[in-house]
Amino acid sequence: MDWTVRVAHSDLSFPCGPEESVLEAAQRAGLDIPYSCRRGVCITCQGRVLAGSVAEGGSVRSAAGGEPFQALFCGARPRSDLTVSPRRVSRLPAAGQPREVAARVFRKREVAPGVVALHLRFPIGVRVAFRAGQSLELLLPGGLRRSYSMANPPAESDGVRMHVRVHPGGAFSDALLSGLEPGAALRMALPYGDVRLDGGDPRPLVLLATGTGFAPVASILEEAVRRRWTRPLVLYRGGRRPEDLYLPELPARWARRLRGFRYEPVLSRPDGAWGGRAGRVQAAAAADLPDMSRVQVYASGGPAMVAASRESFTKLHGLPEGDFFADAFLPSA
Ligand SMILES: Cc1cc2nc3c(=O)[nH]c(=O)nc-3n(C[C@H](O)[C@H](O)[C@H](O)COP(=O)(O)OP(=O)(O)OC[C@H]3O[C@@H](n4cnc5c(N)ncnc54)[C@H](O)[C@@H]3O)c2cc1C
Ligand code: FES
Numbered sequence: 521m522d523w524t525v526r527v528a529h530s531d532l533s534f535p536c537g538p539e540e541s542v543l544e545a546a547q548r549a550g551l552d553i554p555y556s557c558r559r560g561v562c563i564t565c566q567g568r569v570l571a572g573s574v575a576e577g578g579s580v581r582s583a584a585g586g587e588p589f590q591a592l593f594c595g596a597r598p599r600s601d602l603t604v605s606p607r608r609v610s611r612l613p614a615a616g617q618p619r620e621v622a623a624r625v626f627r628k629r630e631v632a633p634g635v636v637a638l639h640l641r642f643p644i645g646v647r648v649a650f651r652a653g654q655s656l657e658l659l660l661p662g663g664l665r666r667s668y669s670m671a672n673p674p675a676e677s678d679g680v681r682m683h684v685r686v687h688p689g690g691a692f693s694d695a696l697l698s699g700l701e702p703g704a705a706l707r708m709a710l711p712y713g714d715v716r717l718d719g720g721d722p723r724p725l726v727l728l729a730t731g732t733g734f735a736p737v738a739s740i741l742e743e744a745v746r747r748r749w750t751r752p753l754v755l756y757r758g759g760r761r762p763e764d765l766y767l768p769e770l771p772a773r774w775a776r777r778l779r780g781f782r783y784e785p786v787l788s789r790p791d792g793a794w795g796g797r798a799g800r801v802q803a804a805a806a807a808d809l810p811d812m813s814r815v816q817v818y819a820s821g822g823p824a825m826v827a828a829s830r831e832s833f834t835k836l837h838g839l840p841e842g843d844f845f846a847d848a849f850l851p852s853a
Contacts, residue, residue: 523537524536525604528604534551542591542598543558556848557848558594562846564846568605570588574602618712620659628702631683637682639682648710650674653845656708668735669732683732715740724752725752728801755774755783758786758787760789762794764787786799802832805817812837817844823850827848
């Protein structure tokens with residue numbers, strides 16, 4: 521039996537089966553609510569349940585006494601009709617629905633120790649619309665799925681560029697990637713993710729990236745160059761050592777092409793030769809911007825950095841929850 525999920529303060533509602541998450545049902549109904557990991561870790565999908573009961577993480581919670589509670593919609597399954605209040609909700613644009621597509625390896629090169637840049641192209645005539653900052657899922661043999669962010673801007677819709685961290689023993693990044701030569705075929709589904717950044721928004725946009733979290737940031741900043749964004753943009757980029765800050769020519773290009781762009785590389789384990797900033801990216805951003813009430817933030821990369829940024833910026837620096845966007849690069853389940 522399906523339950524009905526109503527979205528508070530709107531005329532939106534959708535059916536949701538007992539074994540379906542509120543997020544899955546909303547997406548099936550063509551509605552877009554925030555999400556990233558879909559595994560209960562990143563808390564991007566968190567919103568309030570104003571009425572009804574949900575099963576989540578092995579327990580059932582109810583707003584029956586009139587007390588709303590917070591739930592993660594990627595895991596919450598209805599146990600009654602619900603009224604929910606997601607952080608944002610909108611109707612999905614038609615082009616935003618994920619679709620499966622084949623692609624072939626066009627180029628592959630190691631850009632840093634343990635990081636491979638992979639450029640795949642779709643068949644001639646095939647283009648896939650996505651927004652800067654979104655991700656794809658590789659559909660691998662044995663039913664395995666692996667998430668990667670697009671590093672190319674949406675205008676380059678005839679293929680995808682990825683920055684792949686090689687994990688020893690990784691089903692994709694270790695076992696499969698080493699055998700992928702130009703011309704090799706891969707299937708994928710895209711686009712996924714909820715990042716919505718508007719070049720016309722006058723507020724400063726603060727970008728934080730660690731490791732291969734640089735990939736979605738590259739997509740956003742290449743988009744900014746193409747669309748001539750004028751909003752202030754600052755990138756805090758973290759790594760352990762200088763070689764982790766791969767493709768240094770990209771920030772240099774953005775500094776030349778984007779009037780409002782500033783680049784802040786930050787190393788957590790610098791050696792004596794490093795003359796730049798040391799520490800964590802989120803600490804550097806918070807030191808520069810103690811009042812974040814009028815900025816937007818996008819953070820991508822290590823889950824610990826994403827969680828610490830969200831906690832510190834929203835609780836201590838006045839960043840509205842709805843202006844924090846993130847992709848936590850979690851290992852696949
Ligand atoms: C929305 C999203 C976007 C992502 N985008 C990117 C991206 O652009 N580039 C990128 O490199 N990764 C990205 N990731 C992370 C990537 O999907 C995972 O790291 C994935 O598990 C790698 O697959 P694999 O087959 O290489 O390794 P697996 O077979 O999944 O894992 C092999 C071993 O490595 C460990 N491991 C795997 N990934 C991680 C990790 N991230 N942190 C710590 N240990 C790990 C596993 O626990 C396991 O022991 C993204 C993840 C999400 C959710
Ligand atoms: S916790 Fe639900 S999308 Fe990440």
